[in-house]
Amino acid sequence: MYSKGTKRKFYDSVDAATDNKAALYSRQRQSLLDMSLIKLQLCHMLVEPNMCRSVLIANTVRHIQEEMTHDGSWQLVTEAFGSSGPSDHLVATEVLCRSSALEQQGGGPKLYSVMGYDGCREEEVVTDEALCSVTFSGGAPSLLGTIDHCWDRAELRMAAVEDRVIKDSGSEVESGEGAKTVMGQVFGTFEIKNGAPGSDPALEELFSAVDASYYDLDTMLTSIQSTPKMGPYNLLDSMASSHGPTSNSSCRTDLSELDHIMEIIVGS
Amino acid sequence: SQFNLLLVMLFVTADIISTVEFNHSGELLATGDKGGRVVIFQQELESKNQPQCRGEYNVYSTFQSHEPEFDYLKSLEIEEKINKIRWLPQKNAAQFLLSTNDKTIKLWKISERDKRPEGYNLKEEDGRYRDPTTVTTLRVPVFQPMDLMVEASPRRVFANAHTYHINSISVNSDCETYLSADDLRINLWNLEITDRSFNIVDIKPVNMEELTEVITAAEFHPNQCNTFVYSSSKGTIRLCDMRASALCDQHSKLFEEPEDPSNRSFFSEIISSISDVKFSHSGRYMMTRDYLSVKIWDLNMESRPVETYQVHEYLRSKLCSLYENDCIFDKFECCWNGNDSVVMTGSYNNFFRMFDRGYRQDVTLEASRESSKPRSVLKPRKVCTGGKRKKDEISVDSLDFNKKILHTAWHPQDNIIAVATTNNLYIFQDKL
Numbered sequence: 001m002y003s004k005g006t007k008r009k010f011y012d013s014v015d016a017a018t019d020n021k022a023a024l025y026s027r028q029r030q031s032l033l034d035m036s037l038i039k040l041q042l043c044h045m046l047v048e049p050n051m052c053r054s055v056l057i058a059n060t061v062r063h064i065q066e067e068m069t070h071d072g073s074w075q076l077v078t079e080a081f082g083s084s085g086p087s088d089h090l091v092a093t094e095v096l097c098r099s100s101a102l103e104q105q106g107g108g109p110k111l112y113s114v115m116g117y118d119g120c121r122e123e124e125v126v127t128d129e130a131l132c133s134v135t136f137s138g139g140a141p142s143l144l145g146t147i148d149h150c151w152d153r154a155e156l157r158m159a160a161v162e163d164r165v166i167k168d169s170g171s172e173v174e175s176g177e178g179a180k181t182v183m184g185q186v187f188g189t190f191e192i193k194n195g196a197p198g199s200d201p202a203l204e205e206l207f208s209a210v211d212a213s214y215y216d217l218d219t220m221l222t223s224i225q226s227t228p229k230m231g232p233y234n235l236l237d238s239m240a241s242s243h244g245p246t247s248n249s250s251c252r253t254d255l256s257e258l259d260h261i262m263e264i265i266v267g268s
Numbered sequence: 269s270q271f272n273l274l275l276v277m278l279f280v281t282a283d284i285i286s287t288v289e290f291n292h293s294g295e296l297l298a299t300g301d302k303g304g305r306v307v308i309f310q311q312e313l314e315s316k317n318q319p320q321c322r323g324e325y326n327v328y329s330t331f332q333s334h335e336p337e338f339d340y341l342k343s344l345e346i347e348e349k350i351n352k353i354r355w356l357p358q359k360n361a362a363q364f365l366l367s368t369n370d371k372t373i374k375l376w377k378i379s380e381r382d383k384r385p386e387g388y389n390l391k392e393e394d395g396r397y398r399d400p401t402t403v404t405t406l407r408v409p410v411f412q413p414m415d416l417m418v419e420a421s422p423r424r425v426f427a428n429a430h431t432y433h434i435n436s437i438s439v440n441s442d443c444e445t446y447l448s449a450d451d452l453r454i455n456l457w458n459l460e461i462t463d464r465s466f467n468i469v470d471i472k473p474v475n476m477e478e479l480t481e482v483i484t485a486a487e488f489h490p491n492q493c494n495t496f497v498y499s500s501s502k503g504t505i506r507l508c509d510m511r512a513s514a515l516c517d518q519h520s521k522l523f524e525e526p527e528d529p530s531n532r533s534f535f536s537e538i539i540s541s542i543s544d545v546k547f548s549h550s551g552r553y554m555m556t557r558d559y560l561s562v563k564i565w566d567l568n569m570e571s572r573p574v575e576t577y578q579v580h581e582y583l584r585s586k587l588c589s590l591y592e593n594d595c596i597f598d599k600f601e602c603c604w605n606g607n608d609s610v611v612m613t614g615s616y617n618n619f620f621r622m623f624d625r626g627y628r629q630d631v632t633l634e635a636s637r638e639s640s641k642p643r644s645v646l647k648p649r650k651v652c653t654g655g656k657r658k659k660d661e662i663s664v665d666s667l668d669f670n671k672k673i674l675h676t677a678w679h680p681q682d683n684i685i686a687v688a689t690t691n692n693l694y695i696f697q698d699k700l
Binding site: 032048051052053055056063064 | 594
């Protein structure tokens, strides 16, 4: 199987085209995942969020996660934050931008609702065509060869805050760390932890450390913000405090756990 | 074309219209808005029998139905926006309607007063009491005509029965009960009793972490008082029979169309979510609206709809943008005409669509000041989906997604329609 040490091959033009498509698809899918997670986080502060909308977005996130698990790219999400030493501060910057965006806009879903259709020109939104006609299992090309390359260039796409968030992304960034916490929030509420049929035991292990009490869907959907244990503001704090040797050691532990998880995923 | 519509009335409302409903005779048209107000329009009596201007409606009554509230337990506001209005069939001189916001349903009585008693013995005309010792003769008070006054008074308040947001109310054909549906539960009420309701559907999972589906709409059958349907965010409709059991979690029929594998995408589920369900007047069919289409179902066939009409198929390639700006979650309503031969629903850019089931024709019309000159027939609109744009066509990228028509209503007998844009109410009638 592929390991991190695999030499990159020289692709001829046909393969390159396919792989470009695959990389594009993977990026677009990631973009959709990020967008969905942000939508879930940005709930009305004063008024209860629309439950139908929240459920539909959460289901979309789950579909993406299932597909990513299926084609093996999910493991790279876990890998990404394993090697995120230098990207910690980038994550912090990222989250800071998110927070300031929230503060500036009053913290509502205004990031999306005021945009209107005018705000998302065709060029900006990369995802339309590829994502609108996707087939699931069996159709997804093998992405393992190009994932490293893809992650190197990954940028978090949030249409409304794109200007503030875009930075010189040398490394993977955000999607790793930020997404892990947010996804933990979302998936902590679903049956992955509870071993529903088809759930991945490796993923369960991954999220088992997540504190389930906060991730009660009722709580999340009714946005009780009084003592958020891990909202974006707190995330920033914890980021700042975890910049030391302690984060490295936890990375090391994570890495060995991840190897273990990889073995399980790969083995199955 | 057989769709010839004239603009008859245009009302500019103070707030965003959130629901529109004709009463059973069509003489009254009620609108609810985001500010909790109800405005009722009445058809002009003199013009009712004149074919050319039977669509003339004027403001009849305005009242504040719901006020904003605050849920102290959750520290959340309860919006006063009127989600739905449903009229009761008329039994006497007064009219009754149910209006609901997210949490509370109210029964309003709308009555006219055009006479008042005069000639009291113990009271002056202005209401001051007369000194009884000054009364030397007695007279019988009589009713004298006065300027018409329309009064709306709340007769019942049905509160505290819904944890989640109410999306539908529906009056039963027995005229004694009605149902109210929120995201996870449906309750059955007696119109006379406000402190009790029966829960008839509950799809709340024991573990909220397993929640993947919500109720989006519900309606009673128009003549079978034991039957109702409810639709879900996964594109299914369940028909339930209240005679079968007290709790109708087990459906009698499940209507679901198999997914088209060639159209599958990450947005498949979202666009399959049903935003409205309406029985035909006959009770033989029901219509559902999902994001891109309108489907007609025969109640006797659960496996697939008998008719499917594409409302704005050109949006299929734009789903990601529409997801990004949240338009994909817009809930469009739909309605039948009086004899169930035509159905209507709204779209973007202030367009609305009508589908004639018999003639297999459809038309796109626009409700806007620019395109609706009074007394001139509405011109059909066309959206250009690609390639060369013809004159008078509008390209998909020029559509205004902030101008959406979510609420439309059709007069129960006549070809008069009410179309609500954001804060304009248009009334069109058929040109004869």
